[in-house]
Every structure is written in structure tokens, then in C-alpha cells.
Amino acid sequence: MHKLITELSEFDAIVLANGEYPTHHIPLSLLGLCHNVVCCDGAGAKYISNGKMPLAIIGDGDSLPSEFKKKHQEIFHHIAEQEDNDLTKATRFIMSQTPARSIAYLGATGMREDHTIANISLMMRYYKEYHLMPVMITDYGWFIPTSGKQVFETFPRQQVSIFNFSCKHLNSKGLRWNSYAYQQFWQGSLNEAIDKTIEMDGDGEYLMYFTFDAKK
Incomplete structure (x- = not known):
């Protein structure tokens, strides 16, 4: 069963992207608990300014001052290639350094909408191609890529999108509106859990989104 994301959820590693820095208490708590935090470029400066030290800072360095890169040269890894974005570069770094499989992605939304869409879509790539268990956590909820039959812990009136x-x-139990094999992304959005679990049954891959709070 996929458990709810809480302040005590455990991950092998965290990637902190250079979007909007988390403000919700759950992602902030997770940042404080995890020892394997890898920052994407400018997120490294934000993380350090909040009194933390990451395992590494990954990227092309275009959003970091020269003085900062020199001061933190031991943990700054310059990767200039542009085939992949910094989120993927950070993911590859983690895979090369640790046996981590469960990775949480924070700070990957907000600011530019094109970056947000690209980062969300990468969760499915990491699940399918890298065989990871990625979770993208925002200030409002979390995304989980998955496939086949799955059970998710929920609570009544939790907002769910598929x-x-x-x-x-793509069938479901425990949602206000039964799911089906949606042809468009908008069709599976804005559903709602009615009890403590939902069951999904699909013959392919799908991306789930859950809110932290119940709908009032």
C-alpha cells in the first residue's frame, strides 16, 4: 500500500529543484530529516542560506555566482550538457553515488509553467526508464507515477487526480467518480476519496496526485 505523505515519510534521497522553495511544513520537515539532499543549481544557494548543507549541487552553474561556486567547489558538480535538465542530472548523480530507489522531488513547481509541466512529466520517465520510486512533493500535495494494481492510503474528501x-x-474503488481509461489529462482530474483507501487497477502506467488537505 502507498502510504500518505507526512512529516515522517522516509526517502533514500531528495532532489531539491530551483523552483519555488517549499513553504509547507511537510516538505520542509522532509528536507530536515533526509541526509542525502542533492540540489539543482540555484537551489543549492537557497538550501545553504536556510542553514543546511547538501550532498551535492548539480547543474551548469548558470544561476550561481562565481564566488559561490568557488566557495563550495567540493560539492558543486558542473554538468554542461543540455540534453537533460538539472532535475535529471541530479537524479543520475544520485543513482551513480547511492543505491537509492525512493527519491522525493521538492521545489520542482512554481515560477515558470513550462518547467513545472516538464518536471512533473519526468516522474513517469524516472519510474519507467530508471526503475525508481519517485514522488514529487509540492506545497499542496504529491504526485506518484505507478502502474497496474495499486492501493493508496487516503482519507475522506482528499482530492485526487489521475x-x-x-x-x-483503468478502474477504481473508493473514489467519488469511478475512473476509466482517460484519453485527455483533464478528464481524470478533480476526483475525491470517499474512505481510507482507494484501489486502482490499470493495464499500463498512470500518474496519481493527492492533496495534503481535505476539501472543505
């Missing part, structure tokens, strides 16, 4: 990637059938 984004179908490759399912030809």
Missing part, C-alpha cells in the same frame, strides 16, 4: 499515460482500462 493522469492516464498508457492504460486501455
Whole structure:
């Protein structure tokens, strides 16, 4: 069963992206608990300014002052190639350094909308191609890429969205509106849990979103 994301959720590593810095108490607590935090470029400066020290800072360095890069040269890893973005570069770094499989992605939304969409879509890539268990956590909830039959811990009136990637059938139990193999992303959005669990059954991959708070 996929458990609710709380302040005590455990991850092998965290990637902190250079979007809007987390303000919700859950992602902030997770940042304080995890020892393997890798920052994407400018997020490293934000993280250090908040009194923390990351395992590494990954990127092309275009959003970091020269003085900062020199001061933290032992943990700054310059990767100039532009085929992948900094989120993927940080993910590859973690995979090369640790056996981590469960990775939380924070600070990956906000600011530019194109970056937000790209980062969310990468969760499915990391799940399918890298065989990771990624979770993107925002100030409002979290995204989980998955496939097949799955059970998720929920609570009544928790808001849930389902984004179908490759399912030809996609059934559910425990949602206010039963799911199906949505043809468009918007069709599976804005659903709602009615009890303490929901069950999903699909024949392909799909992306789930859950809110921290119940709908009032």
C-alpha cells in the first residue's frame, strides 16, 4: 500500500529543484530529516542560506555566482550538457553515488509553467526508464507515477487526480467518480476519496496526485 505523505515519510534521497522553495511544513520537515539532499543549481544557494548543507549541487552553474561556486567547489558538480535538465542530472548523480530507489522531488513547481509541466512529466520517465520510486512533493500535495494494481492510503474528501499515460482500462474503488481509461489529462482530474483507501487497477502506467488537505 502507498502510504500518505507526512512529516515522517522516509526517502533514500531528495532532489531539491530551483523552483519555488517549499513553504509547507511537510516538505520542509522532509528536507530536515533526509541526509542525502542533492540540489539543482540555484537551489543549492537557497538550501545553504536556510542553514543546511547538501550532498551535492548539480547543474551548469548558470544561476550561481562565481564566488559561490568557488566557495563550495567540493560539492558543486558542473554538468554542461543540455540534453537533460538539472532535475535529471541530479537524479543520475544520485543513482551513480547511492543505491537509492525512493527519491522525493521538492521545489520542482512554481515560477515558470513550462518547467513545472516538464518536471512533473519526468516522474513517469524516472519510474519507467530508471526503475525508481519517485514522488514529487509540492506545497499542496504529491504526485506518484505507478502502474497496474495499486492501493493508496487516503482519507475522506482528499482530492485526487489521475493522469492516464498508457492504460486501455483503468478502474477504481473508493473514489467519488469511478475512473476509466482517460484519453485527455483533464478528464481524470478533480476526483475525491470517499474512505481510507482507494484501489486502482490499470493495464499500463498512470500518474496519481493527492492533496495534503481535505476539501472543505
